[in-house]
Amino acid sequence: MEGSTPSGQGGLNAGEWRDLGSAAPAAKPNPAPPRRLSTTRLHINARPGSLAQERDRAREIVGLARDTVTETFSDIRFGRKLQAAKLEPIVAAIAASVNRSPTALPSVTRIKLHHEYTYLHSVAVCGLMIALGNELRLSHELTQEIGLAGLLHDIGKARIDADLLDKNGPLDLEEYALVQAHTLRGYELLRDSGIESEIALDVCLHHHERIDGGGYPSGISQETLSIHARMGAVCDVYDAVTSNRPYKPSWSPGAALDWMMSTSGHFDPRVLRTFRTLLGVFPVGSLVLLESQRLAVVLDEPAESPTSPDVCVFLDAATRQQLAPMRASTRSDAILGLEVAANWGLADFEPIRERLLLEFAGA
Numbered sequence: 109m110e111g112s113t114p115s116g117q118g119g120l121n122a123g124e125w126r127d128l129g130s131a132a133p134a135a136k137p138n139p140a141p142p143r144r145l146s147t148t149r150l151h152i153n154a155r156p157g158s159l160a161q162e163r164d165r166a167r168e169i170v171g172l173a174r175d176t177v178t179e180t181f182s183d184i185r186f187g188r189k190l191q192a193a194k195l196e197p198i199v200a201a202i203a204a205s206v207n208r209s210p211t212a213l214p215s216v217t218r219i220k221l222h223h224e225y226t227y228l229h230s231v232a233v234c235g236l237m238i239a240l241g242n243e244l245r246l247s248h249e250l251t252q253e254i255g256l257a258g259l260l261h262d263i264g265k266a267r268i269d270a271d272l273l274d275k276n277g278p279l280d281l282e283e284y285a286l287v288q289a290h291t292l293r294g295y296e297l298l299r300d301s302g303i304e305s306e307i308a309l310d311v312c313l314h315h316h317e318r319i320d321g322g323g324y325p326s327g328i329s330q331e332t333l334s335i336h337a338r339m340g341a342v343c344d345v346y347d348a349v350t351s352n353r354p355y356k357p358s359w360s361p362g363a364a365l366d367w368m369m370s371t372s373g374h375f376d377p378r379v380l381r382t383f384r385t386l387l388g389v390f391p392v393g394s395l396v397l398l399e400s401q402r403l404a405v406v407l408d409e410p411a412e413s414p415t416s417p418d419v420c421v422f423l424d425a426a427t428r429q430q431l432a433p434m435r436a437s438t439r440s441d442a443i444l445g446l447e448v449a450a451n452w453g454l455a456d457f458e459p460i461r462e463r464l465l466l467e468f469a470g471a
């Protein structure tokens with residue numbers, strides 16, 4: 109994400125750019141040709157199953173998608189032409205997973221290692237764009253095209269100097285302008301590659317615009333911004349601020365949504381409300397306070413009772429003492445509300461949440 113952070117700081121910090129720079133593929137004169145992906149490995153025709161099943165499938169899909177996006181960035185860095193056809197089965201697989209469960213794949217893509225951030229961010233935004241398109245009741249064809257736009261939205265970063273992206277420290281104005289140019293570089297790259305999707309071109313160019321006209325590169329506002337660009341802005345920022353990276357604390361989905369809803373002028377309110385609905389009242393991984401004055405992590409999102417998910421309790425809110433983690437139902441111990449980890453002294457909450465999710469989600 110560029111432009112803003114949950115803490116309200118403008119612009120990029122050095123850590124975010126370290127991610128992007130380190131994401132640059134190692135130089136290889138003759139990279140191996142891309143593997144052919146089967147529909148079986150991509151789970152395109154799989155039947156809906158449990159959340160745990162879908163998370164397992166999503167892990168495999170995300171791994172294949174990450175590798176394909178990495179190859180695509182590498183192709184561009186080596187001066188080869190972008191092959192959109194290589195990405196189509198990936199978009200279809202991500203769409204199939206999102207259609208079976210709108211939250212399984214996003215829960216997998218939130219965990220990003222240092223060197224793979226840019227690629228997994230592209231996969232994540234693709235999944236979120238498709239899920240949002242479904243929630244907005246857009247057609248299947250349109251949703252697939254929007255997914256491709258999400259997968260390609262940051263492709264211009266392949267044309268940004270790796271040293272600049274890898275810079276350890278704040279960016280000066282000139283450097284920041286160069287980095288912001290990834291939008292225009294991406295648009296040009298897609299256009300010159302013969303990408304016919306107007307949506308992909310539009311999202312690539314305008315995903316950093318704001319509805320108040322304060323974004324970049326064009327500073328166009330609500331009246332001129334397409335719905336697809338507004339969807340891109342929401343999905344891009346949400347994934348950036350909720351991404352779990354080793355050195356950078358992230359926000360829980362609930363906290364990120366609260367912050368996004370509280371800002372004015374950045375996001376289209378209607379798109380954001382729909383996005384919140386899509387992620388559920390208490391998205392998986394949210395930190396919540398229960399009536400019993402215990403803190404817990406949300407484990408699932410039951411479609412029939414979205415306000416009463418199962419959770420994993422782990423902390424006594426009154427004493428701040430850790431509890432032996434255990435699965436609990438909120439039908440008998442209601443959720444009082446979403447909480448922010450930092451307010452409870454949980455400065456290093458991410459490893460705790462991920463461990464609890466890995467151990468208890470889908471059990």
Ligand SMILES: [Fe+2]
Pocket residue numbers: 109110261262290315316
């Ligand atoms: Fe971007």
